[in-house]
Amino acid sequence: MLARMNPSKVIGLVALAEKPGLAEALRIMRRELARHGLGSCVIETPDALEQCITRCSLLVTFGGDGTMLTVSTLAAMHHVPLAGVNLGRLGFMTTCSVQELPLLAYALQEGAYLTDDRSMLEVVKMGVDGSPGPLRKLALNEVSLIRAQSGKMVDLDAEIDGELLNRYHADGVLVSTPTGSTAYSLSAGGPLVWPMSRVVCVTPICPHSLTNRSVVLPDTMTIRLRPRERRGRFDSMVYSLDGRSAYPIEVGESLMIRKAPETLSLVHLRKQNFGALLRAKLRWQGAEIPTDDE
Template sequence: MNFPPRRIAIFGNTYQEEKCKYVERVVNALQVQGAEVVFEQQFLDFILSIRPKNCSKPFDFEGFRAEECNADLAISLGGDGTLLNTAEKVGRRRIPILGVNMGRLGFLADVLPADIEQAMTRVMEGRFSIKERSLIESVVEGPELGIYPFALNEVALLKHDNSSLIEIETTVDGELLTNYLADGLIVCTPTGSTGYSLSVGGPILEPQSATFCLSPVAPHSLTMRPVVLRDDVTIDLRVKSRSGSFLIAIDGRSKSLPVDTQLHLRKADYTLPIVKMHPQDFFFMLREKMMWGKDQRN
């Protein structure tokens, strides 16, 4: 049981109009319960631009800039990608985030559109749990990183599309692990283990496990396999590339860096609170979303 939130900030997907059709349902369900609803300004502008001109009900809400977010709870309307963007905007403010899944698979945004009214009622009654999720901090030696340095899912070092394999010298707490020769390397949190890392053969990690996972992308050697580490280590990375540069992608935000850049990855000094409507739902979600044990022959 949590103290019921009163001021709720709405974030959302600003490039797919069809995913915004549930906004009014969310807002109405919250207002019926007496919540003060405010909108991230960019999302508010998007909503106003796509609302039909013949709508009789005004959409008059306060907008705020992301860097000035002040709320008891943040609601992310979209998929897991939208929730990752919300996490960046909320930062270290310790504002719990609830995801309404209007995307596809969705491991983070787990409230379905059909359950919006019920979920909003439970939120306003404080009937939810909060799970703390760890993040990875990226520290660079060389040029400025230029993008948000904290990753809820993963940090990926990747070759450019038109380049050959890259070599990634990887050390853990100063001890050489290996030199990966591959298309790239993914370093993920337990939260990110069901994302990009999973797609290249990485393991699924329980969200509260204190771990990192290193998963190579299309390695040159078939003996290269994912490695799971404690999350209290520092991972140092140095890239060699014939093209003279490589890509770093932090939760999908990418930047090209020169090969003389040194990267240090470590656990961030803060965690992100994620709202869960069902505290023991991770294994249930795995069974449902991965369709484990289901007969798919029909």
């Protein structure tokens, strides 16, 4: 969909980590936005982002997919579209390169950009008595329940709408969105999923069984992950959202995971060709790809 800026707000330029070329990219972006009559503010810490986000009509991150993931929860909760300038390596979600900053500024001023809404996961930690914890958390890519100690596998159950899917002996299990299918899930052997698909993937991490494979589910289902003891012993586990902070979890507790009501609006300068993106970012090689003229 096409969108247009709210003239009463500013564009937040998010630079949370020092990267080569960051200062020059910020200088160019602020100059181009000012040239088009758009106000901006530079946001350099997560605390500053929380304080400023209600003033922002749109956020532009400078970094890579990791920076966008850090910002994604707040952006989704406040319904603020998110663009990304790629200063990193892959940049599956980023909007443009530094060289395209003048084009991005022009598109923002004219409302000549596109957005697509990406699904997110809602995670609630359930207590031993089955009661939900006080906080719900959001993830754009994936929720991982993994071992806390290196060299030890863990045991856990995955339930779908209250029915057992499988009991895993593995390094952990991932629940990923279509957006997250190109991230940790891909490394764990999960499938590549078209971004707008209405599914989630449950993928074991290094399972001790060759037949344990990723399962693709409708995103209307509720997934519950339960840590288990093995032969009377519990190997400590943690859960993480989008590879950020790790939180401990004990036997008897569980994670309730479902599609979140919030979505993240990602900004694009042109219509996305996911197949071409996969070829470019993953460096696929095979038969020669014909040009449009052939």
